[in-house]
Amino acid sequence: MSTPLLRTERLKKYFEVKRGFIRRSKGYVRAVDGVSLTLNRGEAISIVGESGCGKTTLGKTILRLYEPIGGKIIFNNKDITYLRWKDLKWYRRETGLIQQDPFGALPSFMTTKGILQEPLIINGVKDKKERMEKIYRSLEQVRLTPIEDFIGKYPHMLSGGQQQRLVIARSIILEPKLIIADEPVSMLDASVRVEILKLLQNLQRDYKLSIIYITHDLSTTRYFSEMIYIMYAGHIVEGASTKEILKSPMHPYTKALLNVIPDPDPSNRLKVREVPAGEPPNLLSPPSGCRFNPRCINIIKGVCDSKEPPMFEVDKDHYVKCWLYDHT
Amino acid sequence: MEKEHLNVKNLLMYYRTRKGEVRAVDNVSFFLPRGETVAVIGESGCGKSSLARSIIRLLPRNVSIYKGIVLFNGLNLMELDEESFMKKIRWIKITYVPQAALNSLNPVLRIGDQMIEPMILHQKMQKDDALHKAANALRNIGISKEFIKSYPFELSGGMRQRVIIAMSLLTNPELMILDEPTSSLDVLTQANIMNILKNIKKDLKLSMIFITHDVSLSSELADKVAVMYAGQIVEFNDADIIYHEPRHPYSQKLMESVPTLRTDKKLSFIPGSPPSLLSPPEGCRFAERCPYAHERCSRDPPLVYIDKEFYVKCWLYERG
Ligand SMILES: Nc1ncnc2c1ncn2[C@@H]1O[C@H](COP(=O)(O)OP(=O)(O)OP(=O)(O)O)[C@@H](O)[C@H]1O
Ligand SMILES: Nc1ncnc2c1ncn2[C@@H]1O[C@H](COP(=O)(O)OP(=O)(O)OP(=O)(O)O)[C@@H](O)[C@H]1O
Ligand code: SF4
Ligand SMILES: [Mg+2]
Ligand SMILES: [Mg+2]
Numbered sequence: 252m253s254t255p256l257l258r259t260e261r262l263k264k265y266f267e268v269k270r271g272f273i274r275r276s277k278g279y280v281r282a283v284d285g286v287s288l289t290l291n292r293g294e295a296i297s298i299v300g301e302s303g304c305g306k307t308t309l310g311k312t313i314l315r316l317y318e319p320i321g322g323k324i325i326f327n328n329k330d331i332t333y334l335r336w337k338d339l340k341w342y343r344r345e346t347g348l349i350q351q352d353p354f355g356a357l358p359s360f361m362t363t364k365g366i367l368q369e370p371l372i373i374n375g376v377k378d379k380k381e382r383m384e385k386i387y388r389s390l391e392q393v394r395l396t397p398i399e400d401f402i403g404k405y406p407h408m409l410s411g412g413q414q415q416r417l418v419i420a421r422s423i424i425l426e427p428k429l430i431i432a433d434e435p436v437s438m439l440d441a442s443v444r445v446e447i448l449k450l451l452q453n454l455q456r457d458y459k460l461s462i463i464y465i466t467h468d469l470s471t472t473r474y475f476s477e478m479i480y481i482m483y484a485g486h487i488v489e490g491a492s493t494k495e496i497l498k499s500p501m502h503p504y505t506k507a508l509l510n511v512i513p514d515p516d517p518s519n520r521l522k523v524r525e526v527p528a529g530e531p532p533n534l535l536s537p538p539s540g541c542r543f544n545p546r547c548i549n550i551i552k553g554v555c556d557s558k559e560p561p562m563f564e565v566d567k568d569h570y571v572k573c574w575l576y577d578h579t
Numbered sequence: 580m581e582k583e584h585l586n587v588k589n590l591l592m593y594y595r596t597r598k599g600e601v602r603a604v605d606n607v608s609f610f611l612p613r614g615e616t617v618a619v620i621g622e623s624g625c626g627k628s629s630l631a632r633s634i635i636r637l638l639p640r641n642v643s644i645y646k647g648i649v650l651f652n653g654l655n656l657m658e659l660d661e662e663s664f665m666k667k668i669r670w671i672k673i674t675y676v677p678q679a680a681l682n683s684l685n686p687v688l689r690i691g692d693q694m695i696e697p698m699i700l701h702q703k704m705q706k707d708d709a710l711h712k713a714a715n716a717l718r719n720i721g722i723s724k725e726f727i728k729s730y731p732f733e734l735s736g737g738m739r740q741r742v743i744i745a746m747s748l749l750t751n752p753e754l755m756i757l758d759e760p761t762s763s764l765d766v767l768t769q770a771n772i773m774n775i776l777k778n779i780k781k782d783l784k785l786s787m788i789f790i791t792h793d794v795s796l797s798s799e800l801a802d803k804v805a806v807m808y809a810g811q812i813v814e815f816n817d818a819d820i821i822y823h824e825p826r827h828p829y830s831q832k833l834m835e836s837v838p839t840l841r842t843d844k845k846l847s848f849i850p851g852s853p854p855s856l857l858s859p860p861e862g863c864r865f866a867e868r869c870p871y872a873h874e875r876c877s878r879d880p881p882l883v884y885i886d887k888e889f890y891v892k893c894w895l896y897e898r899g
């Protein structure tokens with residue numbers, strides 16, 4: 252087997268929170284707290300979790316847009332966790348980010364051409380003809396065609412879906428190997444959503460792109476990625492193939508999620524769904540033990556609330572961070 | 580006709596803008612039996628919120644046309660002047676949870692004070708009675724009465740939305756209009772709110788208009804479904820039918836774009852985008868994107884009634 256494109260080992264990112272006149276440290280928001288995951292070449296994985304669980308922080312830390320405070324990031328067999336900024340230029344070229352909130356993502360005063368040209372200039376593509384070739388190719392890849400119709404337009408002249416395709420064009424123009432797509436479709440309508448996800452999928456297949464798809468919407472992942480990682484309060488709590496997770500979820504949190512997501516079905520209106528009580532913890536002072544323990548119906552008292560569970564491998568390539576699966 | 584709690588006929592509401600008239604609600608008809616819920620679904624900008632605002636008559640200043648019939652308990656609300664509408668209908672018989680209501684709570688007022696204000700103002704209640712009623716209302720939605728003394732920022736998004744729902748029920752309304760009540764909330768919080776709405780519907784026998792762009796979510800409450808496209812309802816149908824056998828080509832395409840968790844399905848999308856409401860095509864507004872479009876479609880399609888009650892606005896169903 253070839254080596255994976257990306258691996259993180261117990262990756263950590265905390266944010267210091269300061270308060271008051273003398274800005275004394277009040278503590279740390281433990282947004283990403285020991286995350287290990289693997290991404291193979293040409294593969295797409297999803298990171299799914301609720302608002303504030305640390306998805307964006309994880310994505311940005313992997314891209315070294317945030318400085319990690321612990322753990323490792325191995326890209327292409329190279330440990331890049333603590334490489335200095337000036338030694339990271341190549342890494343920035345080989346990776347791309349599709350930011351959450353597409354509406355703030357494009358500069359309103361630039362045309363399509365200007366927006367796509369910028370990363371090329373920054374990365375030293377000096378030849379004008381070469382730049383135009385790359386711009387045309389990326390617009391074709393995201394199917395903003397006929398190109399003449401779009402190249403001179405400003406973002407406000409584009410529909411939401413077209414803006415998002417432009418964001419994608421910009422993220423692939425330097426031909427990266429890895430794209431992190433942070434909620435790339437959550438602001439879009441259902442039919443446009445599918446269009447954009449299919450577009451990303453085609454890019455992944457045709458250009459051997461690896462993609463980390465960050466979302467709070469479990470139902471789209473099924474059509475998009477081979478692996479799903481479920482995130483809760485700074486931790487990955489379950490990871491398995493998409494099929495496995497949907498067929499036999501194991502972590503109580505994953506089960507709860509799957510249980511409440513509706514498919515379009517008129518009998519839904521006659522059901523009351525079981526929802527775990529409470530809300531996700533504040534990451535400044537997460538509960539000890541398993542972070543889901545205050546909400547968990549399967550809690551083992553004296554264990555779950557005092558010791559953090561490790562990742563148990565319950566099946567081949569099916570990992571669960573939950574004491575219920577401790578069979579040692 | 581009286582059996583319908585709400586019956587909307589040929590409702591029209593246009594906005595005036597510098598570029599021309601926006602035909603946001605363009606000849607819309609549907610009905611709602613007492614105690615049932617109609618879900619209004621459709622993509623962003625198709626006119627869902629405008630329809631809600633036209634029913635509860637909370638209109639911005641730049642409305643240029645507002646006409647049609649809105650029968651509520653058999654009474655045509657469109658014939659009421661603003662004063663009687665305000666005294667008898669709005670917030671009293673018909674209540675409304677607007678889109679993005681989460682941020683609508685006054686940040687400097689305690690929850691309790693916000694809740695009792697309208698009761699003291701409109702229903703001339705004593706403060707103690709009002710407070711008692713507010714505490715009860717909170718308990719009904721699973722929030723302990725201690726929170727009466729809290730400020731909005733001390734509550735999570737899901738709790739704030741529940742407070743807003745409780746507030747809108749204080750006057751014992753008959754009809755509740757909910758505009759995207761869970762759209763910025765997490766799935767578990769969303770499920771919690773949907774449970775509460777299901778209970779309200781059952782216990783209080785409330786009629787509801789549930790507006791959402793989320794097709795799967797709409798099936799959590801809907802007895803009837805109205806599919807909106809470019810200012811018009813293109814299909815009005817029973818929930819038991821529409822999720823499995825949508826009739827209008829747009830409804831069909833919309834359903835095909837909805838990902839499902841439990842069943843395998845081939846997803847597809849609708850190329851192109853909806854027409855501008857400034858100058859929508861004269862014929863069928865979906866024609867440009869419709870796989871079945873033919874020459875008749877360049878004329879405005881009639882409402883074709885499939886049975887006595889439900890209709891599709893599409894030439895394919897018009898015989899002869
Ligand atoms: N720059 C920052 N400084 C301090 N705290 C931060 C910062 N960025 C994020 N956080 C906190 O870290 C936690 C994780 O945030 P993050 O944005 O990664 O979550 P998310 O899963 O992407 O949420 P969403 O689904 O809402 O986008 C949150 O508690 C957030 O408030
Ligand atoms: N006050 C206004 N003046 C002019 N045009 C308006 C006004 N309010 C809404 N519109 C336009 O009317 C149309 C319908 O808007 P509306 O808000 O009803 O759509 P919607 O279906 O609720 O969309 P969303 O799902 O995004 O909430 C849109 O084209 C919108 O831009
Ligand atoms: S470890 Fe315990 S508390 Fe955590 S999810 Fe598993 S059973 Fe629930
Ligand atoms: Mg985020
Ligand atoms: Mg709206």
